[in-house]
Amino acid sequence: MAVRPILTIKDERLYQVSEPVTKFDRNLRNLVRDMFDSMAAEGGVGLAAVQIGVLQRVIVIDLVEKGFIKGAFVNPRLLAASEELQDGEEGCLSVPGLSAQLKRPRWVKIGYQDLSGNEKTIEGEMLLARAFLHEMDHLDGKVFVDQLEPEIHRLLAGDIERIKQGLPVENPKVPEYRKKKSA
Numbered sequence: 001m002a003v004r005p006i007l008t009i010k011d012e013r014l015y016q017v018s019e020p021v022t023k024f025d026r027n028l029r030n031l032v033r034d035m036f037d038s039m040a041a042e043g044g045v046g047l048a049a050v051q052i053g054v055l056q057r058v059i060v061i062d063l064v065e066k067g068f069i070k071g072a073f074v075n076p077r078l079l080a081a082s083e084e085l086q087d088g089e090e091g092c093l094s095v096p097g098l099s100a101q102l103k104r105p106r107w108v109k110i111g112y113q114d115l116s117g118n119e120k121t122i123e124g125e126m127l128l129a130r131a132f133l134h135e136m137d138h139l140d141g142k143v144f145v146d147q148l149e150p151e152i153h154r155l156l157a158g159d160i161e162r163i164k165q166g167l168p169v170e171n172p173k174v175p176e177y178r179k180k181k182s183a
């Protein structure tokens, strides 16, 4: 078990496409354990393997405190999404101190493999749907700040640039759903 440093958007690896997992072995279980540890250490609710520098298609989510689930999802893919959208505040451990409104489908159905390689599906709505979509984007080298509506992006462009240069943002804002679990 280990807490590993989380890459920020100044790191090029966050813009690369992760590789499918083919081996469901102890290395995978150790990776998932490190992901849960690293996410918890930062008070996050979701993490993709690339955020700790491992370019494998693995995500973890812990939304138990919000009434949803905790789990690890290997090779996740989007099977279906609602046309109906939700609007909500989104943040990312790789974009420290910044959050922004982003529209996402309200409901999704995800196909994935568990840690033994078994094929499964899961449905999620609201915060859980948002978390799945956010983390799966990471596997394709996409970060939420690059998907914002132009008007919102323009407002935050200075802060995004600062983070890309490794500097802190000027008025840090932590998204509501990422506030420490002890709060």
Ligand SMILES: [Zn+2]
Pocket: 091, 092, 093, 094, 134, 135, 138
């Ligand atoms: Zn993220």
